[in-house]
Amino acid sequence: MEANRASLDDFDALVALYWPGVFRFALASLRDRDRAATVAQDCFLRAWRSRERFRGDSSVRTWLMQIAVNLVRDEARSRKLQFWRSARAASGDFGALSATVADQGESPEAAASAREQLRAVWRAVRGLPERQRTVFLLRFTEEMELLEIAAATGMAEGTVKVHLFRALRAVREQVRQVSP
Amino acid sequence: MNEHLNPDAIDRYLGGERDKAMENHLRECAECRRAVERIETTLEQFRASAQAWSESQPQGQPPAGLAARVEAPASLFWIAPARWAAVATAVLALAALPVYRNYRRNQAADRARADALLLEEVCADLSRPAPEPLEPLIDLVSQSTTQSTPGDNQ
Numbered sequence: 001m002e003a004n005r006a007s008l009d010d011f012d013a014l015v016a017l018y019w020p021g022v023f024r025f026a027l028a029s030l031r032d033r034d035r036a037a038t039v040a041q042d043c044f045l046r047a048w049r050s051r052e053r054f055r056g057d058s059s060v061r062t063w064l065m066q067i068a069v070n071l072v073r074d075e076a077r078s079r080k081l082q083f084w085r086s087a088r089a090a091s092g093d094f095g096a097l098s099a100t101v102a103d104q105g106e107s108p109e110a111a112a113s114a115r116e117q118l119r120a121v122w123r124a125v126r127g128l129p130e131r132q133r134t135v136f137l138l139r140f141t142e143e144m145e146l147l148e149i150a151a152a153t154g155m156a157e158g159t160v161k162v163h164l165f166r167a168l169r170a171v172r173e174q175v176r177q178v179s180p
Numbered sequence: 181m182n183e184h185l186n187p188d189a190i191d192r193y194l195g196g197e198r199d200k201a202m203e204n205h206l207r208e209c210a211e212c213r214r215a216v217e218r219i220e221t222t223l224e225q226f227r228a229s230a231q232a233w234s235e236s237q238p239q240g241q242p243p244a245g246l247a248a249r250v251e252a253p254a255s256l257f258w259i260a261p262a263r264w265a266a267v268a269t270a271v272l273a274l275a276a277l278p279v280y281r282n283y284r285r286n287q288a289a290d291r292a293r294a295d296a297l298l299l300e301e302v303c304a305d306l307s308r309p310a311p312e313p314l315e316p317l318i319d320l321v322s323q324s325t326t327q328s329t330p331g332d333n334q
Contacts, residue, residue, distance in 0.1 A: 011250050019242045024234035037239035041246060048250045114225065121226045139195065140223050141230040146196055161195060168191040175222055 008051045008060060015044050018061060021142055022068045028125075028137050029072045039071045046071075058151045065142070065152040069134055076130065116178045124174035128167050135160055136167035185212045194219060 008014060022043050026036035046067055047054075054063055106114065125133055134153060138144045146164070150157045185193070185205060193202050193216060206213045234240050 011247055015242045015246060020234065020240065023237075023240060024230055027234050027237065027239075028230045033237045033239050036237075037243070040239075041243065041249075044242075044246065045249060114222075117222045118225050118229055121222060122229075125226075137230075141227050143227070161192075161197060164195045165188070165191040168194055169187065171223075172187070172191070172219055175219065 008054060011044075011048055014048070014060070018064050019044070021061065022064055025065065025068055025137055025142055026072055028141055029133065030075060031126075035075055039068060039075055042071055043068045058148070062144070062148045062151045065138065065144070065148075066154070069138075069152055072134070073130065113179055117175050120174040120178045121171055124171040125167075128170060131155075132163045132167040132170070135163040136171070139164055184209060185216075190216060190219070194223070 019040060023036055023040040026039040026043075027033060030036050030039065043064060047064055054060070058066075125136060128136060131153070135149055135155075138149045138152060139146075144152065146157055146160050149155075149164075150160045153160065155163070185202065189202060190212075192198075193206075206216060
């Protein structure tokens, strides 16, 4: 926690340490690189300007994620149409990416199946309600603990679990459909 | 062996809510272990794909000018263009307000003048013995009356 606090005295260090996670979360949520970058910038500027109010109850990372979650939610709500438009537009990126990620020296059939499953996860995530998607992404892209997710989203831990389990069920169902 | 893990139990396990009974079962049951490992592998690939996607973007690295923005937090130059547009619109609206009021005042005065003119015309019409189009008839009648009067006298 002390190391975390120290990073609040150095803006460059704060950004260097946490930018990738904040940008990644915003990108996976919004599926638009420019808007994700705007959210990440706003997140760090807001955090820096209100750093005096940071009490240290959570880690700096959780605090930044809390700001990012709010910004992503505002951004998604204010531009719902563009959100879905860019979600469709971004689907092309996943084709190339899933090919890279899923191809790990397996047989062509196994690699194709892995790619299909990966696409199914992204499809499922896209279709999740906002809170389920947020919780799912914080858990499975940022590897945050349930209590950290509760702190970042302002939900009770029990609520986080409910959203996470529902999201997992939806994701498993999509995966099961492409790979029974 | 215990019963297989049901889907809810697998979701709880994947979500991090694990207990001894689940872990013991997964050690003993190859079928459940395969089911969990399969979805865990997919979720791990999902995490890796999100990371790869993010890192492949130019915006995956912080922008160069970000630190400069926090050094001048109060600077007006960092107000977003949309906010500038909103401020400019508000200023224009305030500047236009007196002009608009003056225009409305002039409009009201013009309307009052037009109303007064109309009223005058109406009064003039009312003071006529007959409507304007019938006035030639009135003239005819008065002429014939004038002409016949001497005859009557005859």
